[in-house]
Amino acid sequence: MSCSRKDFDAVNGRILTTALLLLAGSAGNTDSASKAAPKQTPMGPVKVTWQGGFNYTASRLRVFGSVHAQAENYDLQAETVTIALASGPRKNAIAGATADGTASKQVSGLFQQVADGAKRVIQVHGDHAVYRPEDDRPGGGRVDFTGHVTMTILDPKALHGPAVAVTEPLTVFLGRNAPGKPPKYPAIEGGGGSLDVTPKP
Amino acid sequence: MMKSWLCAFVFVGFLLPVLAAPPSKNSAPSKNSPLSNVGAIGVGARGSLPDPKRPGTFLWKFTATDFVAQGLDSGARGYLLHVNVTMYDKGVASTRLLAPKAQADGAAKTVIASGRVRALSLTQKGTVLYADRVIWYAATNKVLAIGHVFYKDGKSGMMLESPSMVADTKLRTIRSANPGNGNVLFPKGF
Numbered sequence: 001m002s003c004s005r006k007d008f009d010a011v012n013g014r015i016l017t018t019a020l021l022l023l024a025g026s027a028g029n030t031d032s033a034s035k036a037a038p039k040q041t042p043m044g045p046v047k048v049t050w051q052g053g054f055n056y057t058a059s060r061l062r063v064f065g066s067v068h069a070q071a072e073n074y075d076l077q078a079e080t081v082t083i084a085l086a087s088g089p090r091k092n093a094i095a096g097a098t099a100d101g102t103a104s105k106q107v108s109g110l111f112q113q114v115a116d117g118a119k120r121v122i123q124v125h126g127d128h129a130v131y132r133p134e135d136d137r138p139g140g141g142r143v144d145f146t147g148h149v150t151m152t153i154l155d156p157k158a159l160h161g162p163a164v165a166v167t168e169p170l171t172v173f174l175g176r177n178a179p180g181k182p183p184k185y186p187a188i189e190g191g192g193g194s195l196d197v198t199p200k201p
Numbered sequence: 202m203m204k205s206w207l208c209a210f211v212f213v214g215f216l217l218p219v220l221a222a223p224p225s226k227n228s229a230p231s232k233n234s235p236l237s238n239v240g241a242i243g244v245g246a247r248g249s250l251p252d253p254k255r256p257g258t259f260l261w262k263f264t265a266t267d268f269v270a271q272g273l274d275s276g277a278r279g280y281l282l283h284v285n286v287t288m289y290d291k292g293v294a295s296t297r298l299l300a301p302k303a304q305a306d307g308a309a310k311t312v313i314a315s316g317r318v319r320a321l322s323l324t325q326k327g328t329v330l331y332a333d334r335v336i337w338y339a340a341t342n343k344v345l346a347i348g349h350v351f352y353k354d355g356k357s358g359m360m361l362e363s364p365s366m367v368a369d370t371k372l373r374t375i376r377s378a379n380p381g382n383g384n385v386l387f388p389k390g391f
Contacts, residue, residue: 044390053377054385059357061385071390085357085387093358093389 046071046094048081059085067099073174073186075110076143078129099129109143111172111186118157122186124170125150140175140185151190153197160198167193241270246281250307250339258292260310260339265303280304286312287323288337290370296344297321298335310340320344322372327355330372337370344368345378361385 052065061083069076078099086095101107106125113120127147134140146169153163167190177183249262265281284303288296301316318335322328333348345367346352352361352368352375361375363383368375377383 044388046387046390047384048387049382049384051380051382053380054361054363054383055374055376056354056359056361057374059354061359061361063383063385065380085354085359087356090389091356091358094387 044071044093048083050081059087061085069099073111074143076108076129078107079105094131095133097131099131101127106148107145109145109172111174113177113183113186115183116157118155120158121154122172122188123152123154124172126170134173137175140173143172143174145170145172149193151188158200160200163195163197165190165193165195167191167195241268241279243268243270248305250305250310252289252292255292259287259289261289261305261312262287263303263305263312284314286314286337288312288320288339288370290342294323295371297323298337300335310338312337312339318346320346320372322355324371325355325373327353327358328372329353329355330366330368330375332365339370342370344370344372347378358389359385359387 046069048063048067048069050063050065050067052063052067054061054063056062062080063083064080067078067081069078069081076099079102080100082098083094084096086093099107106127107129109124109129111122111124113122124143124145126145126149128145130144130146131141134142149166149168149170151165151167151170153159153165155163170188170190173185173187173189175185175187177185244267246265246268247263250260252258252260263281263284263286265284267282268279269282270279281303282301284298284300286298286300286303286305287294288298290296298312298314298318298320300314300318303312303314305312312335314335314337315333318332320330320332320335329352330344330346331349331351332346335347336345337343338345345365347365350363350366352363352366352372353359354361361383362385363377364381365378366375367378
């Protein structure tokens with residue numbers, strides 16, 4: 001199935017959004033992803049490595065040079081990452097972050113979801129990415145990708161080959177999935193664009 | 202006479218050449234001794250360096266369990282063992298430096314600490330810096346940490362590792378000293 005931008009623009013990308021969510025196993029959860037949800041535990045730990053250098057002042061850490069951020073449910077690579085640190089009750093956590101690529105190397109986010117014995121891998125590329133917590137969803141957050149955004153979904157169980165979307169912007173909602181229940185995260189919301197996908201029967 | 206000389210030496214600063222009185226036979230070991238050129242070895246030391254810009258305050262104060270003074274006939278120098286240095290920033294006690302070994306230079310206003318050095322912030326609870334070697338440039342408010350450097354920010358909980366880093370005396374602002382790998386851990390993610 002190959003869908004053009006013209007087909008989707010009329011409904012402001014909702015079809016694209018729904019298609020992506022179906023593939024991600026989160027049908028009908030577009031709205032719930034951003035609504036208030038039961039309190040969740042913070043998603044950690046997160047380890048960030050770099051090869052260039054860093055500077056830290058006034059609760060703001062900037063790292064550069066092949067930056068790699070790894071956590072249980074995501075893997076992000078960028079050239080420069082600036083992290084705002086939380087304090088007080090949210091100590092030991094990240095309050096927000098921005099990631100920037102270069103002309104030759106975009107920001108890359110790799111997210112995965114395990115459901116029904118199958119693992120779905122979602123990779124997003126963009127020139128910039130901004131993470132921020134969700135005020136109405138404690139412990140969760142969203143990553144907004146902008147600038148020449150492309151998304152690739154690998155789901156060997158549901159798809160023939162990778163599904164590729166070109167969209168702008170694209171948001172990945174992160175959160176902790178409840179054990180024993182169908183996973184809600186990561187959830188994806190995109191703007192207008194195109195999607196190239198071949199589902200399995 | 203030796204005892205009084207040693208007391209004066211300790212309190213004024215053990216690197217000042219003016220105190221390099223010729224050692225007595227009892228304190229000068231033979232040339233073949235592993236302790237040759239050691240002028241004095243003592244137990245217990247304390248000292249301070251006044252801040253020339255802020256009369257009545259200090260750049261640093263230190264205590265040590267042991268000291269070794271060398272080269273008394275050619276210019277006093279030496280080092281302290283098991284050192285506890287209070288580092289001042291603008292007249293305010295800011296950081297405590299603990300080290301197995303340290304040297305201080307009153308003229309250059311530097312302290313060089315080695316062994317596994319620990320720097321503990323006195324103004325922000327829980328902020329610490331560990332390194333194999335620390336050089337503190339008191340006059341320019343710069344702390345250079347070298348070798349297996351670990352930093353923890355008491356306010357945010359951030360833990361950072363790097364081959365080397367530069368910090369201010371208060372350990373509030375840090376940056377990499379040279380290009381190189383590093384990592385930081387956020388236990389709770391976001």
